[in-house]
Amino acid sequence: MIFNLLFIPEIILSIGVMIIIVIDLFLQSHKGITFKFIQLLLLLSGYYSINGQVSSIYQSYELSEFLNVIKFILLFGSFIIFHYTYKHLKYLNNLKIEYFTISILGLIGTMIMISANSMLMLYLGIELLSLSLYALIGFNKNSSLSSEAAIKYYVLGAMSSGILLFGISLIYGFTGSIIYSDIAEVINATEMNSVEYFGIIFGIVFITASLCFKFGAAPFHMWVPDIYQGSLVSTTTLLSTLPKIAVFIVFLKLYYIPFISMKSMWSDILLFVGMLSIVIGSIFALTQTNIKRLLAYSAISNIGFIILALGIVSNEGIQASLYYTIVYSLTALASFGIITHITCNSHGIEKISDLSGLSQTHPYYAILILITMLSSAGIPPMIGFHAKLIVITALIDSSYIILSVIVVIMTVISAYYYLKIIKTIYFDSREDLISVYSNDSLILSLNSISLLILGIFPYYLFDLSSYLIGLLFAISF
Amino acid sequence: MNIELITFFIFSLLLVFTCLKVITSSNPVLSAVNLVFSFFLSAVLWLLLGAEFLSIILILVYVGAVMVLFLFVVMMLDINIAKKSAAYINYLPLGIGIFLAFNALVIFFFVNTFENIDYNAVKNIEIISTSNTENLGYLLFTKYLVEFEIAGLILLLGIISAIILTYKKNPKNKYQNPTSQISVSKKDRLKVITGLKE
Known part of the structure; x- marks a missing residue:
């Protein structure tokens, strides 16, 4: 490159969004062309993010090798999501390019969140992401459930943003800075039980509560099932992958860089939140009949694993949490992706019983669901097994024996409802019309089968995550 | 005082x-x-x-x-x-409980620790003049320029989502189409009838 610009992936996306808004006006009847342009934009941005600059010229915005890879993962994930979304919306006759412009702005929000090196930047990123999610959840105007979900998420999300700001203001008031590295210096220098110490604890508790809300972790999980159920399946796919990765990176950067000397305070909170999420996610899912609600509870329990691994505060724990996040995103993409492809009585799949007898009519899709569900349940050859195994190993290494026993029991309980879906597909008879509306399932197949392939060779992904963690932290904990 | x-x-x-x-x-x-x-x-x-x-x-x-x-x-x-519903009364004790618990925490931490203390953590703010407006503007366009641009993106997103959530094209509405109005020619409107007999 001759010119050496910073923030290239973000700039490409932001300018691209404005171009898309304009060209969509002129190509109302050729939405396919605009969509091709959007895909090109994502690929271009992904190319520049993997070859991105590393610079610390702008203090509150980090451009590092680690974040370049994470940005690439986000862009790649949204490429797959947009592929599913386009077909789904086209089938529902609700195809509007604005859906993608709003999603891309949310994607920029996630990139800002993970790159943020100051509290102000973090807040702006979270706001950009949440605003786009409010609009996407309420996108299906014909459904009252969708509007209800949007209002619910809007009210709760605004409140959690307020709590986040309150925590940030406390941290700012007691450390005198909003830059992460400055905060880290001040916190390292504070003595136990001084004025600042209590104030900072207060701030951390508020920030934790708000981030756990955005994550959908247990005491703050009430919104998750309703919103997953109310919104379009494509929105649910987006909701269960991109924000989770971004909030996970925010957790990693906030707790392991500025707040690391407070680890005795927050590690217990994170362990509790993680444990509660796993328990609630596993037990409350047992009675669900709606497949989106069921997957929402499954998401809560998966989030629980990630937070639990973060709360251990050891190298193994961090690696396990990053590994689990990547695996969870892949699995969520595959499982929601399949649901976007299947319709029952010319509606989207709602109940679990809608899937009955899929193995007789569409055996290929039945196998894809089989793979993703076995992976979520943690059955050996699939990748989900290794993810759960690594988290539990990290727990045992740090001698949290009781917690790991509870985790194993909950994993067994949660296997019940994943197997229930498989049982419905393979052993129940069909009553109603089930159909698959897309002939082109290449990306979906690759996505699902990667769960099996990566499960047989798990060390590629594990090496990747330990390499990434090595980029982020030079020291060990 | x-x-x-x-x-x-x-x-x-x-x-x-x-x-x-x-x-x-x-x-x-x-x-x-x-x-x-x-x-x-x-x-x-x-x-x-x-x-x-x-x-x-x-x-x-x-x-x-x-x-x-x-x-x-x-x-x-x-x-x-x-009207004040029954739910209002039902949730009142819970609300008061949360309010008291929160305030007790705040008072416990802050009143004890803040007594007789003259402490200001915020030290390094660049001040270029006595006017608030000038200081804010200076910071906003130098140190926080990227943040300012991102706020612009948030506003753009707000506009797009407000339009997409509220706009509904009503098929019953009568629209004027300026393009077809301008491109209309004499042939479309006038019809010369010949050969009529009285």
Whole structure:
């Protein structure tokens, strides 16, 4: 490159969004062309993010090798999501390019969140992401459930943003800075039980509560099932992958860089939140009949694993949490992706019983669901097994024996409802019309089968995550 | 007690009172008017801190634009005056419990630790003039330039999502189509009839 610009992936996306808004006006009847342009934009941005600059010229915005890879993962994930979304919306006759412009702005929000090196930047990123999610959840105007979900998420999300700001203001008031590295210096220098110490604890508790809300972790999980159920399946796919990765990176950067000397305070909170999420996610899912609600509870329990691994505060724990996040995103993409492809009585799949007898009519899709569900349940050859195994190993290494026993029991309980879906597909008879509306399932197949392939060779992904963690932290904990 | 402290206490007590009125009054118009009052009173509190730009912005933006729009909407909608439902009483103990617990925590931590302390963590702020507006503008366009641009993106997103969520094309509406109006030619409108016999 001759010119050496910073923030290239973000700039490409932001300018691209404005171009898309304009060209969509002129190509109302050729939405396919605009969509091709959007895909090109994502690929271009992904190319520049993997070859991105590393610079610390702008203090509150980090451009590092680690974040370049994470940005690439986000862009790649949204490429797959947009592929599913386009077909789904086209089938529902609700195809509007604005859906993608709003999603891309949310994607920029996630990139800002993970790159943020100051509290102000973090807040702006979270706001950009949440605003786009409010609009996407309420996108299906014909459904009252969708509007209800949007209002619910809007009210709760605004409140959690307020709590986040309150925590940030406390941290700012007691450390005198909003830059992460400055905060880290001040916190390292504070003595136990001084004025600042209590104030900072207060701030951390508020920030934790708000981030756990955005994550959908247990005491703050009430919104998750309703919103997953109310919104379009494509929105649910987006909701269960991109924000989770971004909030996970925010957790990693906030707790392991500025707040690391407070680890005795927050590690217990994170362990509790993680444990509660796993328990609630596993037990409350047992009675669900709606497949989106069921997957929402499954998401809560998966989030629980990630937070639990973060709360251990050891190298193994961090690696396990990053590994689990990547695996969870892949699995969520595959499982929601399949649901976007299947319709029952010319509606989207709602109940679990809608899937009955899929193995007789569409055996290929039945196998894809089989793979993703076995992976979520943690059955050996699939990748989900290794993810759960690594988290539990990290727990045992740090001698949290009781917690790991509870985790194993909950994993067994949660296997019940994943197997229930498989049982419905393979052993129940069909009553109603089930159909698959897309002939082109290449990306979906690759996505699902990667769960099996990566499960047989798990060390590629594990090496990747330990390499990434090595980029982020030079020291060990 | 100096005059600043007395002013602070008077206005913050009034602020608490109006905020309570916002959530307890059953008439939505009254709630909105009380919210306007609470914005005015918080603007006074900003002024006491010496943040004159923020206090004026609060009045201009919230009172001048947001709340007036809000009042218009409330007056245009036919809203029944809500009666206090049984749920209100049912949730009251829970609310009071959370309120007391939260305040007890705050008091426990802060009153004990803040007694007789003169502590200011915020040290390095670049000040270029005595005017608030100038300082804010300077910081916004130098140190926080990227943040400023991102705020612009948030506004763009707000516009797009507001339009997409509310816009609905009504097929019954009669539209003018200027293109076809301009491109109309004599042939489309006039018909010369020949060969008529009386």
